[in-house]
Amino acid sequence: MAKRRLRVMVAKPGLDGHDRGARVLARAFRDAGYEVIYTGCHQTPEQIASAAIQEDVDLVGLSNLSGAHNYLYPEVCRLLKEKGAEDVTVIGGGIIPDKDFQKLYDAGIKALFVPGATLESITSWIDQNVSPRE
Amino acid sequence: MFTQELLDQSSSLRKKWEDEVKRIVEKRADQKAKWTTVSDHEIKRLYTPEDISHMDFEKDISYPGQFPFIRGNQATGFRGKYWTFRMFSGMGSAEETNKRWHYLLNSGQTGLSTAFDFPTLMGYDTDDPKARGECGKCGVAIDTIDDFLQLVEGIPLGEISTSMTINPPATALWAMYCAAADIKGVPLNKISGTIQNDMLKEFIAQKTLMCPPDPSVKLISDTVEFGTNHVPNWNTISISGYHIREAGSTAVQELAFTLRDGMEYVEDVLKRKGLPVDSFAGRLSFFFNSHIDFFEEIAKLRAARRIWARAMRDRYGAKDPRSWWMRFHTQTAGCSLTAQQPYNNVVRTATEALAAVLGGTQSLHTNSLDEVLCLPSEHAVQIALRTQQLIAEETGAANTIDPLAGSYFVEALTNEMEELAWDYIHKIDEMGGMVAAIERGFPQMEISDAAYKFQRQIDDGEKIMIGVNKYVTDDKIEIPLVEIDDSVETEQIARLQAVKRKRDGRKVSECLDDLKQACKKGDNVMPYCIEAVKNYVTVQEICDVYREVYGEYRDPGLY
Numbered sequence: 001m002a003k004r005r006l007r008v009m010v011a012k013p014g015l016d017g018h019d020r021g022a023r024v025l026a027r028a029f030r031d032a033g034y035e036v037i038y039t040g041c042h043q044t045p046e047q048i049a050s051a052a053i054q055e056d057v058d059l060v061g062l063s064n065l066s067g068a069h070n071y072l073y074p075e076v077c078r079l080l081k082e083k084g085a086e087d088v089t090v091i092g093g094g095i096i097p098d099k100d101f102q103k104l105y106d107a108g109i110k111a112l113f114v115p116g117a118t119l120e121s122i123t124s125w126i127d128q129n130v131s132p133r134e
Numbered sequence: 135m136f137t138q139e140l141l142d143q144s145s146s147l148r149k150k151w152e153d154e155v156k157r158i159v160e161k162r163a164d165q166k167a168k169w170t171t172v173s174d175h176e177i178k179r180l181y182t183p184e185d186i187s188h189m190d191f192e193k194d195i196s197y198p199g200q201f202p203f204i205r206g207n208q209a210t211g212f213r214g215k216y217w218t219f220r221m222f223s224g225m226g227s228a229e230e231t232n233k234r235w236h237y238l239l240n241s242g243q244t245g246l247s248t249a250f251d252f253p254t255l256m257g258y259d260t261d262d263p264k265a266r267g268e269c270g271k272c273g274v275a276i277d278t279i280d281d282f283l284q285l286v287e288g289i290p291l292g293e294i295s296t297s298m299t300i301n302p303p304a305t306a307l308w309a310m311y312c313a314a315a316d317i318k319g320v321p322l323n324k325i326s327g328t329i330q331n332d333m334l335k336e337f338i339a340q341k342t343l344m345c346p347p348d349p350s351v352k353l354i355s356d357t358v359e360f361g362t363n364h365v366p367n368w369n370t371i372s373i374s375g376y377h378i379r380e381a382g383s384t385a386v387q388e389l390a391f392t393l394r395d396g397m398e399y400v401e402d403v404l405k406r407k408g409l410p411v412d413s414f415a416g417r418l419s420f421f422f423n424s425h426i427d428f429f430e431e432i433a434k435l436r437a438a439r440r441i442w443a444r445a446m447r448d449r450y451g452a453k454d455p456r457s458w459w460m461r462f463h464t465q466t467a468g469c470s471l472t473a474q475q476p477y478n479n480v481v482r483t484a485t486e487a488l489a490a491v492l493g494g495t496q497s498l499h500t501n502s503l504d505e506v507l508c509l510p511s512e513h514a515v516q517i518a519l520r521t522q523q524l525i526a527e528e529t530g531a532a533n534t535i536d537p538l539a540g541s542y543f544v545e546a547l548t549n550e551m552e553e554l555a556w557d558y559i560h561k562i563d564e565m566g567g568m569v570a571a572i573e574r575g576f577p578q579m580e581i582s583d584a585a586y587k588f589q590r591q592i593d594d595g596e597k598i599m600i601g602v603n604k605y606v607t608d609d610k611i612e613i614p615l616v617e618i619d620d621s622v623e624t625e626q627i628a629r630l631q632a633v634k635r636k637r638d639g640r641k642v643s644e645c646l647d648d649l650k651q652a653c654k655k656g657d658n659v660m661p662y663c664i665e666a667v668k669n670y671v672t673v674q675e676i677c678d679v680y681r682e683v684y685g686e687y688r689d690p691g692l693y
Contacts, residue, residue, distance in 0.1 A: 024589045097615060115473040
């Protein structure tokens with residue numbers, strides 16, 4: 001039996017409105033055959049975690065370019081866990097200095113993509129690492 | 135433009151040249167089939183007099199300081215005064231930003247430009263839960279006039295012009311500037327500067343959102359009216375293409391959407407305020423991006439001046455030549471910079487800055503090489519500022535006015551940009567104007583299409599970014615990163631709470647009530663904002679009134 005399509009959510013936490021990357025990725029995910037939900041800008045971590053559960057997504061892709069990732073990304077992971085949805089894969093992108101990577105991985109972010117990452121490198125990581133949740 | 139004899143000569147010589155090209159290309163093919171700008175606009179191998187033969191010298195080119203101003207607003211060009219060297223800056227606390235401002239002024243900068251942090255930009259105070267983690271990260275945090283006075287400490291407000299990149303809370307921050315001038319004894323007719331205050335491009339591109347489009351435009355018309363009557367040297371809007379371009383638009387889209395936004399503001403002030411067009415048009419200013427495609431940018435900037443002059447004279451019946459002028463600031467393209475091999479960014483910025491100067495900009499920000507990674511370091515800012523000084527004082531680029539005029543290529547490209555921009559402008563007219571077009575998602579989706587196409591072209595190697603998809607190296611270049619410590623947030627919250635404790639709570643409520651009544655009655659909010667900030671009302675308290683009366687706008691999340 002064919003597996004169902006991946007459901008992915010592209011989310012923009014925080015007050016940052018730089019959404020070029022998020023919108024380009026949402027299109028790339030759609031073209032890669034995923035079902036895509038894009039939250040739009042200015043979501044709180046709480047709104048993102050709740051929406052991810054309500055929409056029953058397999059993956060959340062976070063995008064922030066304001067420098068607030070060290071607070072916002074771990075907070076989304078924490079809230080998903082608190083709501084019993086730690087099996088949702090969370091990845092992140094944006095302007096993230098190398099030295100922040102480990103902290104974000106420790107907080108539950110599974111992969112980080114920074115400027116220069118190709119769309120293909122992101123979708124192929126997802127294809128290899130994420131499958132539709134049971 | 136040319137005699138028939140010259141055109142006949144050109145045509146016969148062109149045929150000879152074409153035969154020669156054909157012969158050579160058959161032996162050795164061109165490196166690629168199609169040569170395009172960064173916006174994917176196709177460029178011909180050669181331009182000739184035939185490409186611009188239909189132009190009318192007086193109507194289409196003319197002289198600097200004369201209609202249609204394609205050659206610049208000023209008859210004297212840069213000889214009387216270079217463009218304003220205006221570096222956008224803001225970081226951490228008001229105290230820290232004030233220090234950077236003094237550093238820049240001491241380094242020869244000639245105007246100030248303020249970057250605010252995200253809570254300030256969105257109309258939230260630092261102690262709001264939504265502001266968590268953002269304080270001072272992308273600019274300076276301003277909650278009350280107490281912070282503002284610290285920001286402008288030691289700055290001669292009657293002498294230096296200050297630009298503030300602020301949109302939904304523009305009334306509140308401009309009110310702080312006016313109040314600060316008042317407190318320091320500088321009359322309002324002596325202060326000069328710019329508030330960005332362009333909400334249409336926020337809906338289209340940058341997404342600093344607060345209230346729906348119609349009341350947002352109303353607040354902008356309030357500032358235009360207040361400025362016209364009381365602050366005559368202030369630019370109450372900076373109609374911005376910069377962010378449209380950064381969001382991934384083409385050069386033509388940047389040009390068209392920005393100018394159509396400008397027309398929307400003109401129409402709103404005419405309709406809502408009933409001011410004569412010549413009373414306010416001279417204070418409208420613009421802000422463009424200078425991207426990496428050298429000639430496309432020069433053509434875009436030249437076309438922008440000509441389109442605006444034509445629109446103001448012919449569409450809106452402006453009679454005063456100053457109303458026909460398009461005055462604009464330019465910033466080099468942040469999105470053209472790369473995190474990889476960051477020192478290459480100096481070269482990109484210099485090229486883009488030169489294009490802006492040859493396009494006749496009146497004010498310029500040059501990006502620092504590290505801005506792709508973090509807030510710029512003092513050293514990186516100095517290189518960026520020196521880039522402008524070097525173009526002005528070493529290269530000779532400012533010696534003569536509009537040096538590329540009459541180039542077959544540049545004039546032809548300028549014409550193409552103008553024609554394509556008018557096509558968009560007319561299309562938006564047919565939709566019922568820019569607010570209606572935004573509600574349909576039209577400009578947003580056009581930009582999304584262009585941004586996605588560009589990313590695909592980068593991924594496929596069809597367009598080149600050095601260090602990203604060509605000449606890639608593995609070696610990591612370490613550059614010092616500026617970081618804003620989280621203690622800035624704690625200190626700012628303490629500062630805000632101290633102000634809240636010592637202010638007169640009764641006065642605060644009165645000011646907010648008065649502002650609310652003004653909003654409900656449709657009165658101009660500016661006098662109420664100035665009174666409010668003088669009584670230590672916060673940015674968020676003012677914005678909460680707007681949210682309550684006008685409603686909140688949420689990003690529809692189009693892609």
